[in-house]
Amino acid sequence: MQAAVVPAVSSSWQIKDVPQPQPGPNQVLVKMHASGICYTDVHETLGHIPGQFPRILGHEPVGEIVAVASDVTTRKVGDRVGTAWIQSTCGRCEWCQRGRKMFCPYLKSTGLDVQGGHAEYMLMNADATYLIPEKVSYEQAAPIFCAGYTVYSGLRWADPKPHERVAVLGIGGLGHLAVQYAKAGGFETIAISHSPDKDKMIRDLGADEIVRDGKSLAAAGGADVILSTSNSTKSMVDSIQGLRPDGRLVTMGADAEPLSISLMDLISKRIRIIGSQQNGPEYLYEALDFVAQGRVKTIVETYPLAEAPKAYQRVVEGKARFRAVLTM
Ligand SMILES: [Zn+2]
Ligand SMILES: [Zn+2]
Structure with missing residues (x-):
């Protein structure tokens, strides 16, 4: 599959052919439709947020489920989903038990600890996915998952x-x-x-x-x-x-x-x-619902995945009006 890869810290983004991932336990494979570029992608590229390279960024990913692991019961092929910053947590620490997953010391983040959305396919943990309301297009939905x-x-x-x-x-x-x-x-x-x-x-x-x-x-x-x-x-x-x-x-x-x-x-x-950060899924639910009601609209510039390096540059220079979104 094609993906926008950041080969090393502070390097430019490159479109590369990489192996398509296969879902493991609790995972779904998502055919990506849109993936927003957040300013955090700049912090990650420049190494302000430590992480491994090469890496595929993107923590505003949305698309359609095309395969599910055999143990997944809550999601099915054809579901329109997105995922946010938290991909998985330990489930055992004080903060997981309190339901405040964002403070888990073992938190794994989308596009940081695991592959992000700037690619043709992406694995998401089934319980980290959220259903996109029917009336909301993929381009409209993507920026809601972080911004x-x-x-x-x-x-x-x-x-x-x-x-x-x-x-x-x-x-x-x-x-x-x-x-x-x-x-x-x-x-x-x-x-x-x-x-x-x-x-x-x-x-x-x-x-x-x-x-x-x-x-x-x-x-x-x-x-x-x-x-x-x-x-x-x-x-x-x-x-x-x-x-x-x-x-x-x-x-x-x-x-x-x-x-x-x-x-x-x-x-x-x-x-x-x-x-303040992403303070809990009930806020994501409401944020998406306001879009579904037509009371909030994301204003985006869309770029095909092949133009990800150009789109990233727009974000670096603060020129995107108002969100740059890759489409696949
Ligand atoms: Zn973000
Ligand atoms: Zn935990």
């Missing part, structure tokens, strides 16, 4: 109340979905975007207001929740100026810089800084 899941988890984790204002920092692969989820959730939604060239698209996503930075967010009345999808720590720190008392900054993107903030701000405004 949509992550931002919707962040919104839910911040626990916004009626009448609260939600701001989204960074309008890209994650942010364009965060704006729509906040709007679909009924919140007044403000986009914090440095790029005026995106303003028209951001309005079309449903943002009530667009501001450029933390100071202008404060001038516009501030926000009770800031969903930070930015990879820039500097922008995150700047945005805190726009947080209202009892506000929450939810961080979902990262760079290598430490986050330093004024303790006086923290105490006097009683603000909270919240780390």
Whole structure:
């Protein structure tokens, strides 16, 4: 089968012929239809997240099941499925027993510890797959398995109340979905975007207001929740100026810089800084369902698998509007 392979750390992606995998116990073989490229793919390629090379990345994979292992009873050939970051966990540690698999020290991640979705076929553990609602196309579904899941988890984790204002920092692969989820959730939604060239698209996503930075967010009345999808720590720190008392900054993107903030701000405004990831499958279910209802739409640039190196470059340069998705 064809796959986009990263041969070594910091090398360019290459299209190669690799052996097609066969399902082992608890696995299904998925014929891939779409696979989104996340900025985490850049971190992985550059070695910011340690892992083995050569490797096939891709943790927004969706497709159709074409074979199932004999012990699999919950999935069948023909099912339309996707999988997210967690592929398997130990099932025995405290965090597995608590149902918080994301903290398992033996967690195996899609596209990191096991082959990802940038290929014609992929193995998924049956119990790590999620059914895609009938009305949602593969291209629409793929970005929900990381970008949509992550931002919707962040919104839910911040626990916004009626009448609260939600701001989204960074309008890209994650942010364009965060704006729509906040709007679909009924919140007044403000986009914090440095790029005026995106303003028209951001309005079309449903943002009530667009501001450029933390100071202008404060001038516009501030926000009770800031969903930070930015990879820039500097922008995150700047945005805190726009947080209202009892506000929450939810961080979902990262760079290598430490986050330093004024303790006086923290105490006097009683603000909270919240780390967030993919916080549990019920959020993925709801994130997909909003798409099925037509209330959230992913905006994607699609590229055939053969053009994966070009698509990756668009992501590296921050040019994708808003998610680059490979199609097979
Ligand atoms: Zn991701
Ligand atoms: Zn565990």
